[in-house]
Amino acid sequence: MPDPAPLLSVLDLRERSLSAAELSAALPRAELDVEAAAAAVRPVVEDVAARGAAAVLDASERFDGIRPEHLRVPAAAIEQALAELDPAIRTALEESIARVRAVDSAQRRPDERVEVVPGGTVTQRWVPVRRVGLYVPGGRAVLPSSVIMNVVPAQVAGVRQIVLASPPQKERGGLPDPTILAACALLGVTEVIAAGGAQAIALLAHGAEDLGDGRGLDAVDMITGPGNVYVAAAKRLVRGRVGIDAEAGPTEIAILADAEAHPAYVAADLISQAEHDPMAASVLVTDAPELVDAVEAELAEQVAQAPRADLIAEALRGEQSGVVLVRDVEQGIEVVDSYGAEHLEIHTAEAAEVAARVTNAGAVFVGPHAPVSLGDYAAGSNHVLPTGGSARFGGGLGVQTFLRGIHVVDYxxxxxxxxxxxxxxxxxxxxxxxxxxxxxxxxxx
Structure with a gap:
């Protein structure tokens, strides 16, 4: 019986000399047409701007299959979600909150006063955004961890008004997932909107006179949080009216590994991101052909045992995933800097030294005991990170996202x-x- 076909395609760069532009074009990358998505969602965004809550309800019925009774989630539903939360999940959420808050608390910057000349000073004040809208997806996977990653840095920054939107669930009678609501309760977020997709982004940006309960919703000043291509497109359309963090695309992992890497760990980490979405990108960059063979053997075994095996296999076989063979770790660093991964793992000798030389990545995970999934939940780092190569010019969500620098000139x-x-x-x-x-x-x- 013939061996099964490899899950990952191979790009061999060992004998090739490419310019920076040629290297960037050669690397596996998801095709994400935000412009086309923007054309598709523009009518929804404009309808919400014109008709407010009625347009959101119409869009929810069309896209989510449910017309929520309440766009504003009642306080009782938020409290009930926390009361009914599995104690083990509550403990895990509380641990994650504590770790993220510990990291974020060190990011709050004091005002900086510089005396330019005697009698002449310029002070840099750091002022939080007044009101923010945080988006938490609720599609293939429910992500209460994204509540934490959005809310905690905003709170540490000093944001006073937080409104969170998450899609209504048909099986929940039009309420967002209860685990998301419970995470909101743990963090003290009381203004929660049952809306998803482009209509949620438009509602946050434009506000509404009445959500159907006799109370309106004020527009926000900034919108943050991950979502699909339609959420990214809607954020592009409202940018300028409000601030946004980024146009997030499908999740990505790149792993820079040498012959010392553990193939089972590498395979498991590639799979962990592939299970998000068929367009998720899993890329292995290595100078060790023997590692590729070992990783493929692990993938064949581990994917077959995974609950989302078909979805994972589709992502691994997609054009956005693959193996990049390099001459040595030096060329590997060049490749991962060109790729600018959302998540970058370093599985090499002297991993910390190699990681310190990387300049383009959303987050870097050093060594065999720092998998990306640790950062997703309990490292203390933020998992809302730049995708699609935008790590070349942008960083992950953090306290600074919600702060504005104001120069105060006193002469x-x-x-x-x-x-x-x-x-x-x-x-x-x-x-x-x-x-x-x-x-x-x-x-x-």
């Missing part, structure tokens, strides 16, 4: 005098004489 007359010549000279050079005049007049009158 007395002597300090202004010391800057007068430079400022008025530059104003003249730029052809903006009124700028210079606004300074000169203070010494003439």
């Amino acid at each position: 007395d007359e002597a300090a202004l005098k010391s800057a007068r010549h430079a400022a008025t000279t530059l104003a003249a050079a730029e052809g903006l004489p009124a700028h210079g005049r606004a300074i000169d007049i203070r010494f003439e009158r």
Whole structure:
């Protein structure tokens, strides 16, 4: 009987010399057409902007198969979800909250005052966003951990108003999943909206005069949280009206490994992300062909035993997943920096040293005992991370996401005098004489 076909395709770069652009184009990557999705969801977003809650209910009935009785989740339902929560799950959620809060508490920045000249200071104030909307998906997998990852950094930043949206569940009578509601209760989030997809993003961005309970919903100033391509597209459409964290795409894992890597661990970690979605990306970068064979053998065994075996196999066989063979770890670092993975694991000798040389990744997991799934739940790090290569210019969700830097300029007359010549000279050079005049007049009158 012939051996089963490998799950992962192989890209061999050992004898190739590629430019930065050629390398980026050659690597496996999910095709995510946010522009096409934006065209599809634009009517929904515009309808919600025009008709408010009625449009959200219509969209929920169409896309979620349920027309919620309440868009605003009653306080009693949130309290009941916590009361009925499995004690083991409650303990796990509380542990995750404590760990994330411990990491986030160290990120809160104090105001920074710089005396530029005697009598002239510039202070950088860090001011939290006033009101944020947090989105938590509820599709193939229910993610109470995403409640934690969104809410905790916002709270540590000092955000005073938090509204959380999550899709209504048909089997729950139009309420979001009870585990999500219980996580909200644990964190003290009381404003929860039963809405998902593009309609939820539009509702958060535009607000509504009446959610059907006689009370309106104020628009938020920023929207954060993961979601599918339609959520990403809706965030793109409302960006500018509100701030957003990022346009999240399918989850990604890249693993940089050498011959010392444990094939069972590598295979398990590739599978852990593949089970999210058929478009999830699982990429192994290695200089050890023998590891590839061992990982394939592990994949064949472990995937067959996985509850979501068909979904996992589809993701691993997709064009977004595969093996990249490199000459050595040095070339491997070049490859993973070009890829800019959401999650990057380092399974090499001197893993910490290798990790320190990586510049493009959402989060880096060092060594055999730091799998991505640890970061998903209980490392203390945040799992809302940049995807699709956007780690080249963006970072994960954190306290800084919810803070705005405001410069406070305080100069007395002597300090202004010391800057007068430079400022008025530059104003003249730029052809903006009124700028210079606004300074000169203070010494003439």
